[in-house]
Amino acid sequence: MHVLVTGGAGFIGSHTCLHLLENGVDVTAFDNFCNSSPDALRRVQELAGRRLQVVEGDVRDTASLHVILNGPTPVDAVVHFAGLKSVGESVAEPVRYYDNNVVGTLHLIEAMQRANVFTLVFSSTATVYGNPAPEHLPLKETAPCGQTHSPYATSKWMVERCLADLHLAQPHWRIARLRYFNPVGAHPSGRIGESPLGIPNNLMPFVSQVASGVRPTLSIFGGDYPTPDGTGVRDYIHVMDLAEGHVATLKYLATRKEGELLTLNLGTGEGRSVLEVVHTFEAVTGQAVPYQIVSRRSGDVPAYYANAAQAQKMLQWHATRTLEDMCADTWRWQTANPCGYQNESNAIYPKGSADSPSTSTVHAISRDNKGI
Ligand SMILES: NC(=O)c1ccc[n+]([C@@H]2O[C@H](COP(=O)([O-])OP(=O)(O)OC[C@H]3O[C@@H](n4cnc5c(N)ncnc54)[C@H](O)[C@@H]3O)[C@@H](O)[C@H]2O)c1
Numbered sequence: 001m002h003v004l005v006t007g008g009a010g011f012i013g014s015h016t017c018l019h020l021l022e023n024g025v026d027v028t029a030f031d032n033f034c035n036s037s038p039d040a041l042r043r044v045q046e047l048a049g050r051r052l053q054v055v056e057g058d059v060r061d062t063a064s065l066h067v068i069l070n071g072p073t074p075v076d077a078v079v080h081f082a083g084l085k086s087v088g089e090s091v092a093e094p095v096r097y098y099d100n101n102v103v104g105t106l107h108l109i110e111a112m113q114r115a116n117v118f119t120l121v122f123s124s125t126a127t128v129y130g131n132p133a134p135e136h137l138p139l140k141e142t143a144p145c146g147q148t149h150s151p152y153a154t155s156k157w158m159v160e161r162c163l164a165d166l167h168l169a170q171p172h173w174r175i176a177r178l179r180y181f182n183p184v185g186a187h188p189s190g191r192i193g194e195s196p197l198g199i200p201n202n203l204m205p206f207v208s209q210v211a212s213g214v215r216p217t218l219s220i221f222g223g224d225y226p227t228p229d230g231t232g233v234r235d236y237i238h239v240m241d242l243a244e245g246h247v248a249t250l251k252y253l254a255t256r257k258e259g260e261l262l263t264l265n266l267g268t269g270e271g272r273s274v275l276e277v278v279h280t281f282e283a284v285t286g287q288a289v290p291y292q293i294v295s296r297r298s299g300d301v302p303a304y305y306a307n308a309a310q311a312q313k314m315l316q317w318h319a320t321r322t323l324e325d326m327c328a329d330t331w332r333w334q335t336a337n338p339c340g341y342q343n344e345s346n347a348i349y350p351k352g353s354a355d356s357p358s359t360s361t362v363h364a365i366s367r368d369n370k371g372i
């Protein structure tokens with residue numbers, strides 16, 4: 001099996017590439033590195049001990065995709081992680097989010113269609129449930145969707161709708177719309193993990209940077225939510241569990257003789273507040289995480305967590321790692337890589353370098369499809 005992983009250098013993508021390689025799958029990682037480093041992929045290849053093909057390009061550039069999808073090794077499926085993911089940032093930059101997340105996915109679908117590749121796993125999000133009424137918690141996949149609170153969430157919901165319409169018109173497509181809850185943690189080796197560029201938007205990387213002294217204080221956005229301790233509640237899931245969920249999804253789709261439109265929550269089923277995360281992190285690592293409670297962040301909602309039963313039923317998959325595991329693995333990654341991948345330059349793969357995954361496997365394709 002040969003899988004194209006868009007956004008393969010990113011946080012979830014890199015862990016999924018590794019797990020795919022470990023399962024004997026051939027992988028092409030496609031990324032424009034707007035929020036990641038090629039070094040993540042070099043480390044994935046080292047950990048896997050197997051060759052990983054890396055292509056630099058943008059999903060909005062159909063020509064780049066066309067080159068891979070019509071390359072010498074036929075692609076069996078696409079896992080589409082490429083996109084922007086910050087709820088708060090999307091409120092300030094909506095057009096950038098719609099362009100990348102919606103337009104990018106449309107270009108990918110078009111390129112897949114032209115190459116007769118009809119299996120797609122799409123990174124959706126629990127934010128498509130909007131601000132769920134308490135009676136809908138824990139959230140089943142059938143809970144009301146689409147009353148979104150940020151351009152980011154709307155962009156993912158728009159793609160979900162598009163994929164449903166695509167499947168209606170062309171039922172031979174095998175599509176999984178995976179609604180992730182809050183992925184955190186890192187590979188237990190401490191070699192790959194979440195490496196935000198600049199100030200982290202997400203809670204766990206911010207907490208670990210405060211614990212290590214890189215940043216002085218965590219700002220907790222809102223202490224007056226209608227939750228047990230007043231702080232926001234989310235369903236944090238270990239990125240390794242999530243990676244395993246993707247491989248389980250691909251295995252499931254590969255067994256389908258007919259087309260399929262699968263919609264699944266990938267979460268643990270447990271809601272944890274921001275303060276619970278902070279205190280668990282402190283207990284696991286022995287490090288203090290000074291914090292202050294500030295006003296709510298635009299686009300945030302008070303609380304949501306998954307009903308994870310459908311994924312268990314369809315995939316025979318469920319998350320096994322605890323919040324303590326998530327904190328311990330994040331901390332191992334943070335201490336081993338205080339600056340993330342940022343000390344290792346993006347020029348880590350100079351053309352012809354012996355250090356590259358394989359000089360023949362790294363193709364650089366710019367947005368206008370001219371070699372760079
Ligand atoms: N991390 C989360 O909390 C979370 C939760 C739900 C859904 N998701 C979705 O899952 C996907 C992966 O998330 P992540 O946490 O790994 O994010 P990430 O930012 O670490 O990874 C995304 C990757 O996609 C690449 N990318 C972005 N736009 C691209 C483009 N136009 N062309 C090619 N590459 C592009 C980035 O460089 C990055 O390597 C995203 O689509 C995100 O919206 C993430």
Ligand SMILES: O=c1ccn([C@@H]2O[C@H](COP(=O)(O)OP(=O)(O)O[C@H]3O[C@H](CO)[C@@H](O)[C@H](O)[C@H]3O)[C@@H](O)[C@H]2O)c(=O)[nH]1
Pocket residue numbers: 085086087124125126127180181182183201202203204206218219220221222231232233234274297300
């Ligand atoms: O510095 C921070 C960062 C976050 N939070 C809070 O921590 C919680 C989690 O926030 P964050 O880690 O930013 O995740 P979300 O905003 O819940 O969104 C994440 O999880 C969604 C799925 O649930 C994904 O779709 C998004 O891409 C991903 O960014 C929220 O209550 C935030 O208000 C803080 O208090 N301080």
